[in-house]
Amino acid sequence: MRISIIGSGYVGLVTGACLAKLGNEVTLVDIDNEKIEAINNGLPPIQEEGITEILNQAHLKATSDYRQIADADIIFLCVGTPVSEDGAMSLEHLTEATGQVTRALEGERGYYVVVVKSTVVPGTTEEVVIPILERAGKKAGKDFGICMSPEFLREGKAVYDFMNPMRVIIGEVDKRSGDMLLGLYRNFNAPILRTDLRTAEMIKLASNTFLTMKISFINEIGNISKKLGIDVYEVAKGMEFDDRIGSKFLNAGIGFGGSCLPKDLRALIGKAKEIGYESRMLEETLNLNEKQALKLVQLLQKHISLKGACVGLLGLAFKPGTDDVRDSRAIGVVQALLQAGATVRAYDPLAMENFKKLFPQIDYVTIEKVLNCDAILIITEWEEFNDLDYTGKIVIDGRRIAKAREARIYEGVCW
Numbered sequence: 173m174r175i176s177i178i179g180s181g182y183v184g185l186v187t188g189a190c191l192a193k194l195g196n197e198v199t200l201v202d203i204d205n206e207k208i209e210a211i212n213n214g215l216p217p218i219q220e221e222g223i224t225e226i227l228n229q230a231h232l233k234a235t236s237d238y239r240q241i242a243d244a245d246i247i248f249l250c251v252g253t254p255v256s257e258d259g260a261m262s263l264e265h266l267t268e269a270t271g272q273v274t275r276a277l278e279g280e281r282g283y284y285v286v287v288v289k290s291t292v293v294p295g296t297t298e299e300v301v302i303p304i305l306e307r308a309g310k311k312a313g314k315d316f317g318i319c320m321s322p323e324f325l326r327e328g329k330a331v332y333d334f335m336n337p338m339r340v341i342i343g344e345v346d347k348r349s350g351d352m353l354l355g356l357y358r359n360f361n362a363p364i365l366r367t368d369l370r371t372a373e374m375i376k377l378a379s380n381t382f383l384t385m386k387i388s389f390i391n392e393i394g395n396i397s398k399k400l401g402i403d404v405y406e407v408a409k410g411m412e413f414d415d416r417i418g419s420k421f422l423n424a425g426i427g428f429g430g431s432c433l434p435k436d437l438r439a440l441i442g443k444a445k446e447i448g449y450e451s452r453m454l455e456e457t458l459n460l461n462e463k464q465a466l467k468l469v470q471l472l473q474k475h476i477s478l479k480g481a482c483v484g485l486l487g488l489a490f491k492p493g494t495d496d497v498r499d500s501r502a503i504g505v506v507q508a509l510l511q512a513g514a515t516v517r518a519y520d521p522l523a524m525e526n527f528k529k530l531f532p533q534i535d536y537v538t539i540e541k542v543l544n545c546d547a548i549l550i551i552t553e554w555e556e557f558n559d560l561d562y563t564g565k566i567v568i569d570g571r572r573i574a575k576a577r578e579a580r581i582y583e584g585v586c587w
């Protein structure tokens with residue numbers, strides 16, 4: 173099939189590259205010319221396992237020219253949908269991209285399906301996207317199709333997740349739209365749920381907010397257990413035998429970050445407020461998460477005075493395997509350290525360049541230089557941090573790095 177992808181970020185590029193690998197003819201559209209050039213040169217603008225190989229093998233092109241999507245069968249909208257601190261989702265990129273798609277596809281042409289893949293609050297596809305697409309005088313569900321099919325890939329494992337999805341959700345305005353999208357997933361070995369547009373939108377937000385709740389829950393159990401002298405990891409091990417609880421997302425630590433979990437949680441809290449519902453459960457999940465990483469700094473202050481101290485950070489990415497620092501727990505920690513008058517030296521195998529854009533004033537150094545600081549905070553669970561020599565050091569660990577226990581002074585954030 174001829175596929176067009178609007179927005180070539182984590183979701184768009186991975187979706188496009190994987191669909192091209194599966195034999196589709198793919199055109200990626202973006203407004204960022206540097207990204208376009210990089211993709212066309214086979215150099216992915218993001219760090220993802222396997223993406224370079226696919227880009228060099230598959231048949232796909234990137235462009236800023238929307239006219240090149242004119243003959244597409246399926247158009248995926250994969251632009252960003254940022255959420256402000258108060259939970260309002262910005263649809264600026266989505267409305268702009270949808271307007272461009274409408275203009276590119278106006279006039280006489282065959283049937284096509286537009287698929288919203290960006291994460292949006294329930295009602296967005298019906299109330300915002302469809303009215304824009306219909307401005308060209310065509311009717312959704314008659315002249316063209318529309319689906320809402322949320323993406324569940326994890327950064328760092330994005331290619332694997334796209335190729336091996338745990339489920340495919342197809343929200344559809346009518347059966348014909350869903351049938352056309354289903355054609356793309358014909359050879360995937362995954363459960364498929366076909367539903368309406370709003371439900372698909374809610375499934376994505378509910379899934380991500382459930383994960384955030386699980387993380388804040390186990391962190392809360394960790395905070396209580398630490399005070400009681402109980403190891404939360406042992407508690408989690410005992411809980412995991414219960415398949416109603418499951419074994420994933422029970423690693424207590426400094427909480428969740430990244431471009432999706434905090435944002436999607438804030439978006440659902442915001443949407444609930446907008447319709448007059450106060451979700452205290454979701455709000456507390458967010459509050460707990462905001463406080464959890466700062467515990468690292470509070471614990472450190474028990475051992476050293478921060479004014480004038482050199483504090484080393486191991487890890488800046490919001491999780492291992494990615495260079496993404498959006499909503500990384502490192503951000504609040506660095507702010508708190510600088511406010512307390514500390515000097516910060518940081519190391520991350522992939523994310524230093526991205527973090528530098530947020531904090532140009534701290535030092536980006538080698539692991540050895542971090543280890544030479546007065547104290548070390550572990551922010552991201554990169555595997556290589558398990559091979560370091562921590563003897564004689566002061567370490568406050570946010571991610572349960574086993575080797576760090578050899579430090580002269582060792583404390584876990586909630587163990």
Ligand SMILES: NC(=O)c1ccc[n+]([C@@H]2O[C@H](COP(=O)([O-])OP(=O)(O)OC[C@H]3O[C@@H](n4cnc5c(N)ncnc54)[C@H](O)[C@@H]3O)[C@@H](O)[C@H]2O)c1
Pocket residue numbers: 178179180181182183184201202203204207250251252253265268269289290291292323324325326327431432
């Ligand atoms: N990153 C993830 O792991 C992930 C996972 C699931 C869902 N999502 C959701 O998918 C969406 C995209 O996320 P992302 O992480 O890929 O974002 P991103 O910021 O990495 O990429 C978005 C891209 O859209 C481009 N863009 C913006 N306006 C445009 C326009 N008018 N026309 C063409 N391109 C335009 C930007 O230049 C950028 O390259 C978001 O709604 C996000 O919540 C993300």
